[in-house]
Amino acid sequence: xPFLTEQLGNWRFYLTGSHPAGPVGGLAxxxxxxxxxxxxxxxxxxxxxxxxxxxxxxxxxxCAVWVEVIRAIPALLLVFWCSLFLPSMFGKNxxxxxxxxxxxxxxxxxxxAEIVRAxxxxxxxxxxxxxxxxxxxxxQAARLVVLPQAFRMMLPAFASFAISLFKDTSIVYVIGVVxxxxxxxxxxxxxxxxxxxxYICMAVGFFAVCRSMASVxxxxxxxxxxxxxxxxxxxxx
Amino acid sequence: xxxxxxNFDWSIAFRRPYSDWLLTGIKITxxxxxxxxxxxxxxxxxxxxxxxxxxxxxRWPAGACVEIVRNIxxxxxxxxxxxxxxxxxxxxxxxxxxACVYYPVVASIIALTVNNSAYVxxxxxxxxxxxxxxxREAAMSTGLSRYQQYLYVLLxxxxxxxLPPLGTRMIHxxxxxxxxxxxxxxxxxxxTQQIESLTFRGLEVTALATGFYCAVAxxxxxxxxxxxxxxxxxxxxxxxxxxxxxAIPD
Numbered sequence: 434x435p436f437l438t439e440q441l442g443n444w445r446f447y448l449t450g451s452h453p454a455g456p457v458g459g460l461a462x463x464x465x466x467x468x469x470x471x472x473x474x475x476x477x478x479x480x481x482x483x484x485x486x487x488x489x490x491x492x493x494x495x496c497a498v499w500v501e502v503i504r505a506i507p508a509l510l511l512v513f514w515c516s517l518f519l520p521s522m523f524g525k526n527x528x529x530x531x532x533x534x535x536x537x538x539x540x541x542x543x544x545x546a547e548i549v550r551a552x553x554x555x556x557x558x559x560x561x562x563x564x565x566x567x568x569x570x571x572x573q574a575a576r577l578v579v580l581p582q583a584f585r586m587m588l589p590a591f592a593s594f595a596i597s598l599f600k601d602t603s604i605v606y607v608i609g610v611v612x613x614x615x616x617x618x619x620x621x622x623x624x625x626x627x628x629x630x631x632y633i634c635m636a637v638g639f640f641a642v643c644r645s646m647a648s649v650x651x652x653x654x655x656x657x658x659x660x661x662x663x664x665x666x667x668x669x670x
Numbered sequence: 671x672x673x674x675x676x677n678f679d680w681s682i683a684f685r686r687p688y689s690d691w692l693l694t695g696i697k698i699t700x701x702x703x704x705x706x707x708x709x710x711x712x713x714x715x716x717x718x719x720x721x722x723x724x725x726x727x728x729r730w731p732a733g734a735c736v737e738i739v740r741n742i743x744x745x746x747x748x749x750x751x752x753x754x755x756x757x758x759x760x761x762x763x764x765x766x767x768x769a770c771v772y773y774p775v776v777a778s779i780i781a782l783t784v785n786n787s788a789y790v791x792x793x794x795x796x797x798x799x800x801x802x803x804x805x806r807e808a809a810m811s812t813g814l815s816r817y818q819q820y821l822y823v824l825l826x827x828x829x830x831x832x833l834p835p836l837g838t839r840m841i842h843x844x845x846x847x848x849x850x851x852x853x854x855x856x857x858x859x860x861x862t863q864q865i866e867s868l869t870f871r872g873l874e875v876t877a878l879a880t881g882f883y884c885a886v887a888x889x890x891x892x893x894x895x896x897x898x899x900x901x902x903x904x905x906x907x908x909x910x911x912x913x914x915x916x917a918i919p920d
Binding site for chain 2: 500603617618629636
């Protein structure tokens with residue numbers, strides 16, 4: 434027991450970094466980055482995804498090229514660009530933390546755009562025809578008929594992307610943000626006798642969050658999946 | 671210069687020794703990609719088959735390993751195999767590993783393989799489960815052994831279902847090789863960062879590296895798409911269930 438308390442003496446550091454004294458770090462930083470990037474990515478990704486489905490090719494093409502190119506670039510390089518190179522190119526000074534968030538948001542937006550697009554394309558054409566035939570305008574059909582159904586189909590993909598993005602937040606370690614990985618590395622360097630404990634804490638931290646996200650997603654999916662199945666079957670009847 | 675606060679000097683990428691670093695970086699990146707793809711395909715298939723067997727002693731540990739690896743970021747595995755793993759070996763082995771110049775690359779290969787295998791195993795498992803049970807029953811009733819059932823009946827059909835998600839996974843794995851710079855494996859991203867810290871001309875080489883990653887990933891992506899289209903066309907009605915593509919989360 435004394436061994437454990439000695440080894441895990443700095444549990445607070447893993448969870449929130451040097452928070453009250455300094456910036457938020459540790460696992461809290463990962464969660465914070467993931468939440469901000471997911472929300473920013475959802476907004477930008479929604480716009481990009483809808484843009485790719487637009488009737489106007491002058492909107493469709495740039496969106497498609499942007500999404501495909503960004504998806505082909507490693508998230509780490511996007512983070513480098515947004516936190517180091519683009520600010521220096523324009524002579525601006527961006528705090529590393531926000532640079533990392535910007536980079537991961539760009540990454541998230543491209544992936545979420547694809548999810549949005551796939552979700553909308555998965556809505557049967559008959560639904561759109563029916564909506565238009567019943568006298569709804571195009572925007573009403575999109576808002577009232579297509580998007581609610583598409584949203585349900587996107588949900589599982591969103592959930593798995595959220596988990597994947599949460600794991601990807603660990604790359605902010607590389608540019609020096611004190612996230613969970615960085616706290617573990619710092620501890621293992623300053624107190625080599627705690628190395629094993631530090632790595633176990635890292636692993637447990639990520640595992641716990643990812644697993645709970647996955648189980649929440651599964652519950653949600655089950656509940657909404659049933660609802661979706663119901664609407665589809667009642668729609669057919 | 672028109673609003674930009676940076677004077678580009680592209681010659682940096684073609685000057686020695688930086689050009690050599692970049693070329694070595696590209697080679698190491700490609701080596702990492704090919705080696706980890708092949709190794710993780712083997713390990714992932716093995717894990718998937720282990721998770722399907724009736725023997726609980728195999729099924730349970732395989733499932734646990736996949737679950738653990740999937741829920742922890744790849745960067746952790748890189749750091750783990752580089753910093754912690756040598757210390758877990760007998761002393762002389764660990765020292766030999768730590769002294770080895772190639773250990774960063776070896777650790778990268780191990781870590782990326784471990785990380786990627788978990789996802790590959792999920793894809794393979796989903797592929798095997800998507801083959802209708804009747805196929806296995808038919809194979810069994812024609813007198814094939816379990817091994818033969820897998821080799822001649824189940825895996826060939828599963829491969830068609832698995833191919834698109836596997837392609838996506840391998841592209842993902844290729845992009846993940848950039849993380850190996852964290853343990854100073856001399857791959858492309860590491861080379862750009864090294865040039866940045868020595869010459870402060872990281873922007874130009876990072877732009878080139880970004881172009882390289884982008885080109886390779888897009889080429890692989892279109893290759894996968896082409897292959898998929900061809901295969902789908904060829905099998906046509908022969909096996910309708912193979913058109914059912916399963917969304918495999920990354």
